Amino acid sequence: MLTVPRRKPRILVVLLLANLALLVLPLGGLWMLRLYESALVRQTETELISQAAIIAAAQRAAWLRAAGQDAAPQATDWAPRFASLDLAHDPILPPPPDAVPPEQPADPVARAAGATLAPVLAEAQRVTLAAMRVTDQAGVVVASTGSETGLSLRGLEEVAAALAGQPAARVRARREAVPAGADSISRAAPFRVFVALPVQAGDRVIGAVLLSRTPSSLRQALHGKRWELAALTLAMLIVAGGLAGFIAYTVSRPIRAVADQARAVASGARVEVRRVRRSAVREADELAAAIGAMADTLEHRAAYISDFAAAVSHEFKTPLAALRGALELLQDHGAGMTAQERANFLAQCMEDVQRLDRLVTRLLDLARAETPHPHDAGGAIIGQAMHDAAAPSIAAGLDIAFDGAPGTEVAIAPEALRGILTILFDNVRQHAGPGAQCRVVWAEDGGTLRLRVSDTGRGISGANRRRIFDRFFTTAREAGGTGLGLAIARSLAEAAGGALDLVPDTPGATFDLRLPVVPHA
Structure with a gap:
């Protein structure tokens, strides 16, 4: 924990000493010279x-x-x-x-x-x-x-x-x-x-x-001139003290208020980040704004961690409970079971373990997607990333049509772009239904690439549209869905300075991906 040394002077003392030094320097110079x-x-x-x-x-x-x-005057010219x-x-x-x-x-x-x-x-x-x-x-x-x-x-x-x-x-x-x-x-x-x-x-x-x-x-x-000098010295001291007090009041008071809020946040208390009184200098206002933004971010992060922990515990609880129950049955009654019954229980245990493995993998992907990193992580060629991401889905039988310039380069890491497209294609395979077709269209629009992935499936209900990007929300849990794919895709897009949204009122499901284009010299 970072502690503040108590022996350091406050702003008022520093300003007062600085003003007094400015008063003493001219007098010292007069004496020395x-x-x-x-x-x-x-x-x-x-x-x-x-x-x-x-x-x-x-x-x-x-x-x-x-x-x-004759005592007549001398010359009349001046001789000062x-x-x-x-x-x-x-x-x-x-x-x-x-x-x-x-x-x-x-x-x-x-x-x-x-x-x-x-x-x-x-x-x-x-x-x-x-x-x-x-x-x-x-x-x-x-x-x-x-x-x-x-x-x-x-x-x-x-x-x-x-x-x-x-x-x-x-x-x-x-x-x-x-x-x-x-x-x-x-x-x-x-x-x-x-x-x-x-x-x-x-x-x-x-x-x-x-x-x-x-x-x-x-x-x-x-x-x-002692009385005049005494009066002048007193006046200068009053002015110096007044200036120091004014500056300290207008500068240190907002900083002190911000420090109080920061200490409250550091102690774990949830406080409302209120707007502090403006100071007379820009740096103090900037500090107050920065601390306020940091406190607000910490509040949101704390809420995020709390919600995330609750969701993770809920998602892990079901497969763990099933796994524990199956193992207890095998432990207590495995000797009296038939070979087929034991195989069924072991298959159920394997299925729960695989689900937990998928959850852990997706959670790691989500953590990497939501970790702040520089936006200038390189560039990706849309055609190459599209081919790599679509290959597994095409091999699984999904019909995908492409329409766009394959040589367009976007400002995102290639693996991140492949991850977004793979999630969108997997989403079509899992939710669009049998025989659904997928179409991908992209074009450059004023320095931004707009890419749309649409399908001819049964679409998304109105109630589910509002929750489609929520973590752990899925309607395909039986098919192995974790409910983290679209949340990861959106985080990857936003980390690159782009966005991913669901287009409303379209047949089937249509996702709109926007990414910055790499400018060409």
């Missing part, structure tokens, strides 16, 4: 670019005033600067080198402009938390939020690029980690973003602006 960290870096870079642009414009204006020049840093391909550079004493003092004009800008930088740092430095054209710091004023930053790669007229942005490691909680204003990322922009007066570079800031860490960013 550091996409969100790159977004935080670019966000910080964008903020620093905006701040540096304003500081560069303010330094340019202050420098022009200190130099006694977009964030470009990406942790996926931009390396994290070492910490920046310390500022060093300059070879020459700072430019007096730049220093005067920086002095006016220093309070602005200090005030802005209170809001932006960014480190800000402004240098002259030689890289000497003229304004700073730190202690680098008067020192040179020209050795820093970003500053050197800005003094050459090229904006620059870099990611550098921090000198030391700063402990920072999730809600702290200090940021806990292990690196800082550096942005440098040139300060230009016309085509001349008069200095550089260097800003740096630590971007938000992934933990801090998620902490800032």
